[in-house]
Amino acid sequence: SQKIEQNSEALNIQEGKTATLTCNYTNYSPAYLQWYRQDPGRGPVFLLLIRENEKEKRKERLKVTFDTTLKQSLFHITASQPADSATYLCALGVGSGNTGKLIFGQGTTLQVKP
Amino acid sequence: DTAVSQTPKYLVTQMGNDKSIKCEQNLGHDTMYWYKQDSKKFLKIMFSYNNKELIINETVPNRFSPKSPDKAHLNLHINSLELGDSAVYFCASSRNRAHQPQHFGDGTRLSIL
Known part of the structure; x- marks a missing residue:
């Protein structure tokens, strides 16, 4: 069956x-x-x-990797701040053209402690 | 200026009633969506419209009927509300295709008594 999984437990750092x-x-x-x-x-x-032919994408303190062999994406926030505390959702883009859609994971809640 | 706005923000109603949620985007996007986020926080697509035309209908009960009077508006009408319809409903838009970044409204929390 098709599944998309994110850490269901909160991440505290x-x-x-x-x-x-x-x-x-x-x-x-x-x-x-x-x-x-x-x-x-x-x-x-x-x-x-991030596209399937890209290994890594960065934006300011954020970095995403995409490994289509492992079927995994990692999302990194460097130098984390309390303001980064939120739920982070990954979403797969499947299908093509106008019938393409996003399939969302259930999200991981991040808590950054001062 | 709010990019994607939904009304109402909260909707509390009795089982069996009919209700509507409205959505408007001022981003000039061609594609609009309705999503349902259940209590477990899964966000699932229900419908998408491109330039007023229905593109995706994800096996949603036909009690749910979307309507797009123009490409800036996508409304959702729900007939004969059931307890299981309680959820947060999000409207979103994107430039043309789903693989473009989507812009979401802040949701309508629907509670069925």
Whole structure:
């Protein structure tokens, strides 16, 4: 069966450390993978997009890797800050053209302690 | 200026009622979506529209009927509400295709009594 899995347990780290979140999937062949941030009571906010032929993407303190052999994406936040505390969702881009859609994981909640 | 706005933010109603949620985007995007986020936080696509045309319908009960009067608006009407419809409903938009970054509204929390 098709599955997309993120760490269901909350991730607690100390301010200044690097947070690493994992997204694993089975029986999908995504052309893209996206990461979103969701704060309580708010909608998801887009962070990064990485294509299947890209190994790594960076944006400021954020880095995403995409390994289509391992069927895994890792999302890193370096020099983490309490303001980074939120739920982070990975989403697989499947299908093509106008019928393409995003399949979301259930998210990992990150808590950065000062 | 809010990019994707949904109304109402909260909706509390009785089982069996009919209700509507409205969504508007001012980003000039061609594609709009409805998602449902259940209590376990899974965000699942329900519908997508491209330039007012229905593109994706994800085996949603036909009590749910989306309507797109123009490409900036996508409304969701729900008939005969059931307890299992309680969830947060998110509207989103993207430039043209789903693989583009999506911009989400802040959700409508629907509670069925």
